[in-house]
Amino acid sequence: MKRFRTVLFLAFLTLAIFLPVFTVLAQDIPESDEIVSGELEVDAAEPEVVIEEDVFDEYVPTEEAEQKPPMKFVVLLPEQIDRQWFWFYYTDEAQHIVQSSVEKALIDVGVDVIDVASMDSSGSINDIMSKDSALQKAKAIGAEYAIIGTAIADKKSEGAAYGVTVIRASATITARIIRVADGKVIAVEEAEAEEGGQALKGASRDALKKAGRDIARKLARAAQGIAAQ
Numbered sequence: 001m002k003r004f005r006t007v008l009f010l011a012f013l014t015l016a017i018f019l020p021v022f023t024v025l026a027q028d029i030p031e032s033d034e035i036v037s038g039e040l041e042v043d044a045a046e047p048e049v050v051i052e053e054d055v056f057d058e059y060v061p062t063e064e065a066e067q068k069p070p071m072k073f074v075v076l077l078p079e080q081i082d083r084q085w086f087w088f089y090y091t092d093e094a095q096h097i098v099q100s101s102v103e104k105a106l107i108d109v110g111v112d113v114i115d116v117a118s119m120d121s122s123g124s125i126n127d128i129m130s131k132d133s134a135l136q137k138a139k140a141i142g143a144e145y146a147i148i149g150t151a152i153a154d155k156k157s158e159g160a161a162y163g164v165t166v167i168r169a170s171a172t173i174t175a176r177i178i179r180v181a182d183g184k185v186i187a188v189e190e191a192e193a194e195e196g197g198q199a200l201k202g203a204s205r206d207a208l209k210k211a212g213r214d215i216a217r218k219l220a221r222a223a224q225g226i227a228a229q
Contacts, residue, residue: 070110070111071112071144071145071223071226072113072143073106073114073147074113074116074137074141074145074146075099075102075106075113075147076099076137077098077102077147077148078099078125078151079096079151079152079153080150081154081205081208082204087125087128089121090121090123090128091125097205097209098151098212101213101216102147102175102212102215102216105216105217105220106216106219106220106223108220109224114142120137120140132183134148135178135180135183139180144181145178145179145186145223146180147175147176147219148176148178149173149176150174151171151173151211151215152172152173153169153172153207153208154169155167155169155204156168166197167199168195169194169197169200169207171193171194171195171208171211172190172191172211173190173208173211173212173214174188175190175219176188176189177189177219187219187226189215189219189222190215191212191214193207193208193210195209195210
């Protein structure tokens with residue numbers, strides 16, 4: 001019994017000594033909400049870092065300058081098959097396979113093509129193959145540029161297959177773009193093609209059509225380059 005009282009006395013003594021200390025420590029420790037609040041206040045006080053995104057100025061086109069009128073071209077491309085000339089004028093038979101192909105290609109790229117029907121038809125076919133006389137005719141109808149050249153198709157070979165005659169024809173086209181005002185040659189283009197058939201004229205016309213498409217693309221591209229200058 002005496003021992004039990006001694007243990008109880010020591011327990012009360014210990015509680016009496018340390019209770020004030022625990023009370024002081026409990027008052028000094030802030031509550032959890034206060035700690036979080038303090039941390040948030042510190043974070044809020046820090047300067048905010050803003051990452052700016054790439055900014056591209058919206059393109060606002062300037063007022064377009066007055067557009068230049070389309071250039072005026074005239075095409076003078078007579079054709080020869082087996083040493084016989086063909087064109088709109090000056091020949092017994094009108095044929096203009098290559099010229100029509102070139103005119104269409106020029107129109108497709110925005111070039112103003114003058115109809116040769118408005119040209120003076122007097123003279124001979126040599127007049128449109130000669131640079132000086134061709135430029136005079138071009139100037140008379142208001143052309144700024146003249147495409148002058150020739151398209152020639154000849155027989156290349158002849159053979160037989162299974163009793164059928166086969167003729168190969170080759171076409172060669174040479175054309176120059178010439179500025180009418182001063183006679184300066186701006187561009188020179190060439191094209192070649194071969195085709196076959198049972199008759200020379202038919203094979204030659206097919207070869208001219210094929211080469212004509214090629215020269216038309218080249219001349220149209222050259223005309224675009226002139227317009228861009």
